Amino acid sequence: MAMFGIALFFGLLLCGLAIRANSRFRREDRLPMQWWLTGDVTWSAPRVLALSFIPALAIGVLAINAALAMNLQPRPGQEGMVLPGLIGTGLLFLVVQHLHFWLIEKTLHRGDG
Structure with missing residues (x-):
């Protein structure tokens, strides 16, 4: 049950x-979603879709991870890695979301958005 609590917290x-x-x-009506290596925006999405993409993806991934952790036995010797793995996944999504916000902000201030 703690797995779903952690997944819910991050969600x-x-x-x-x-x-x-x-x-x-x-x-802004549209926000950038993807950038080329030069920093140019390759495509954008409506603001609500752009901002809800990462949380929706994270909720799905974290819910699946929590369900698997509760219903399947880890391999021998990996029992203590399930909880840190779920927390690490949640933290990774937080970092990616902050990176996305930073890139949006940088692009909008530059005037390319």
Whole structure:
């Protein structure tokens, strides 16, 4: 049950950050979603879709990981890695979401968005 609690915590945290970012980027109709190596935006999405993509993906991945952790036995010797793996996955999604916000902010200030 703790696995679903951790997955829920990260899901709610990511949703809260997306809601906060929605108010920060409220003047923009579309936000960049992908950049080329030169920094040029290759495609964008409507603001709500762009901000909800990472939380939706994270909720799905974390829920599947939590369900698998509760229903399947880990390999011998890896029993202690399930909880840190789930927390690491949640933290990775937080880092990716912050990176996405930073790239959006940088692009909008540059005027390419």
